Amino acid sequence: MKRKLLITGASGFLGYHLLPLAVKEWEVHAIVHHNQMADKEVTCHHLNLSDYAALEQLFNQVQPDAVLHLAAISNANSCELRPWETWKVNVEASINLAKLSAKYGVHFGLASTDLVFDGKQGNYTEQNEAKPLNKYGRQKLEAEALCLRFNPKAIIFRLPLMVGAPWASEGNYLRGFLAQYEQGKDINLFTDEYRSVCGAASVAAGMLALLPVAIGIIHLAGPERLSRYELGMIISEVFGLDSQRLKKCRQADLLMAAPRPADVSLNSNLAFSYGYKPLLVREELLQLDLERDL
Ligand SMILES: NC(=O)c1ccc[n+]([C@@H]2O[C@H](COP(=O)([O-])OP(=O)(O)OC[C@H]3O[C@@H](n4cnc5c(N)ncnc54)[C@H](OP(=O)(O)O)[C@@H]3O)[C@@H](O)[C@H]2O)c1
Incomplete structure (x- = not known):
């Protein structure tokens, strides 16, 4: 019998890439x-992550062996403009899941971000x-601090900017990039981020x-430190785009x-010591179905 994994944010960009791997194990x-979610191999449960009682009922019903918390409102501008609404998802929901996973004695992972750093140094380790x-x-x-307080055995995954299937979600970076290109617009890309x-x-x-x-x-990041402009050049090479339309800014x-x-590049040596082996961006993009529509 397979062990049970409870995932939040499964309908998001990262969830799209994680589910096919997760269902194998x-x-x-x-x-x-x-x-x-249309995936027949996944059982879906509708609920509000802020509702602790409903979450506890779900823990009782499912009896998960592990919980992976991906759900978030991760658009930085939305957090700036709607701090209370975004706090409920990004912090309160994380606390609820950390408490319940501790109470039920199950593994708990939280998706965090490289944007916890101020970007003045780069190549950040977990000690910085x-x-x-x-x-x-x-x-x-x-959320990181409170999850570790309520569940000292939690694992906090600090993640970088991710690229992958553009059709995986509405708001992902590559989708926005390709949509802008399709509309005939120039793409302005930072050389200093x-x-x-x-x-x-x-x-x-x-x-x-x-x-x-x-x-x-x-830290669970890629092996390359790339500016937005350098990333754009890799995307344009893989997708056969006209790189003249990429403008430095x-x-x-x-x-x-x-x-x-400015520079929130992450040092992932600790993860590498556990056997984490991320592909280069170019390698991972080449594995996509490049002919498929958005
Ligand atoms: N994408 C990146 O480059 C990146 C970089 C660093 C860190 N991260 C972190 O990685 C995680 C996954 O990111 P992502 O890009 O996959 O995000 P995403 O595509 O924006 O998906 C967010 C997910 O959160 C769910 N969600 C939002 N509000 C919710 C609520 N109130 N209750 C329940 N679920 C809710 C959404 O569900 P519905 O669709 O059903 O509303 C969706 O499945 C996030 O924690 C993010 O902060 C992402």
Whole structure:
């Protein structure tokens, strides 16, 4: 009999890449919110993650062996403009799941972000001090601390900017990039903002491998430190786009609600020591069905 994995945010971008891997090893139960899931191999449960009593009832019913909490409102500008609504999902829901996983003695993983760092240093290890510049980063850092307080055996996965199947979700980076290109627009890309960009399938495989064995904070990023412009050049090469349409710009050129850190590249040596082996962005993109429509 397979062990049971309860996943939140399964209908999102990372969930899309994680589910096909998870069902090979686990009996998967997904908590869904607005979106439906059509996957026959996954059992869906509709509920509000802020409702502790309903969550506890679900824990009783499913009796999961592990919980992976991916659900979030991860648009930094939304967090800046709607702090209370986003706090309920990004922090309160995380606390509820940390408490319940501790109470039921099951593995618990939280998806966090490289945006907990201020970006002044780069190549951050798990030992470096986190000092977020925007509300999204502050909410995730608060969720990290409270999850570890309520469940000291929790694992906190700090994730980088991810790329993967553009059709996986409405708001993912690659989808937005390709849509802008299709509309005939130039694409402005920062030369002074760096992330350890990674393919979502690599990250998903790492999370599933580490969830039962690791605890505490762990960086799960890609092996490359790329500027947005460098990432754009890789995308345009893989998708056969006209790279002349990619225009270099700097963070200061664009006014946005949420302040953006300059270099939040992550050092993932700890994860590598556990056997985490992410592909290069180019390698992961080449595995996609490049002919498929958005
Ligand atoms: N994508 C990235 O590049 C990236 C980078 C660093 C960290 N992360 C983190 O990785 C995780 C997954 O990101 P993602 O890109 O997959 O996010 P996403 O595509 O935006 O999906 C978010 C998911 O959260 C669910 N959700 C939102 N509000 C909810 C609520 N109130 N109750 C229940 N579910 C709710 C959504 O469900 P419905 O669709 O049903 O509403 C959706 O499945 C997040 O924690 C994010 O912060 C992502």
